[in-house]
Amino acid sequence: MRYVIVGCGRVGAALAEALDNDGHDVTILDTSTRAFDRLSGEFKGQAIRGDGTDEDVLLKAGADGADVLLALTEGDNRNVMAAQVAMEKLNVQKTVAKINDPVRAAAYAELGLATVCRTTMLTDAILGYLAGRPTGMPSVIAPVPHVHADEAGAEGHATPAGSPAAPQGRS
């Protein structure tokens, strides 16, 4: 599959490497070449400097007809725009935009954009962890040695290691 990732932060870089390792064709974009220092020497994909909200830049990066575009910069609006350019103008099949403002994330999910909201994910995960509820996300890993013996029978204190990392409830 052909992936384009906009934003080479920690998440973008980690995903780029994971997808590259799985044998996919990966192109990652960032406005700063220094961001590419996060990629290991073994990364075999392409790293291109440029603004991922600019249609011309995305075209140069080969986004036209790509299978997936992941918009993961630090700017919510840049991510929204990159994902929409990809879907509306470049026929990208699937996009995910990181939107950290929960109101905007919910609004765009309603508009048909797959969104990941760090704010909601972390709040859910932390509150769930504190309440001893399973969250379905391995965001918080329970410190195994400290699980109380009397709770060992209660379900779901420790998060199962293999639980899905995909965002939930998106259509």
Next chain:
Amino acid sequence: MFVLVVGGGKVGYYLTKELIESGHEVVLMEKDRERAAAIIEELGSVVVPHDGCEGKYLGEAGSNRADIVAAVTGDDEDNLVICQMAKHHFDVPKTIARVNNPKNEHLFRHLGVDEIISPTRMALGSIEQDIPVHELLHLAALDNELEIIEAQLQFDSPAVGRTPGDLVIPEACSLFAVVRDGVATALRSDTVLKEGDKVIAIGKADCERLLHEQLIGTTSGASRD
């Protein structure tokens, strides 16, 4: 009329000022606190010192009862999101976005922004009208991705000496007028085109390549450098 202006740069500031002077109710959102304070000093308490991209603040500034939201920050992506949030989340009847990259105009319209202001396009239009270039000239962008385009025929244009009936014109496009020696006339299918004619066409942006071939020519000798 209640107008919510987002972005307190030069455009947002003067827009707010003019709207107040013409008696409208206006709220200006500016996320930079110092800039917001400076505008409050001049225009009074019409400024909300918060980021208009943030859903919570856009709601608090009264977007759900705004007649118009005008997003005039310096960043296209911010203006797009402000307008989409206003339109789809707060049901604002009319949204206006400033667009810096002319390539974004169609996308913004397609995504539901009602009006586009493009300073780059306007400047480009004025410059192109003054310099003779062997290119198509964009006179106006209309709804539904339609554009009015002008082509000035040079001596090497493949259309010179021919009639519109001889040309291969894209389906979604029509040549409707010719300006010759400063006089505009409707273009008939038997009008013989001459060097120096300005042919006016209306059509979708994706007809441009074919129009260029037919009216300007494809030879690289006609490049602007």
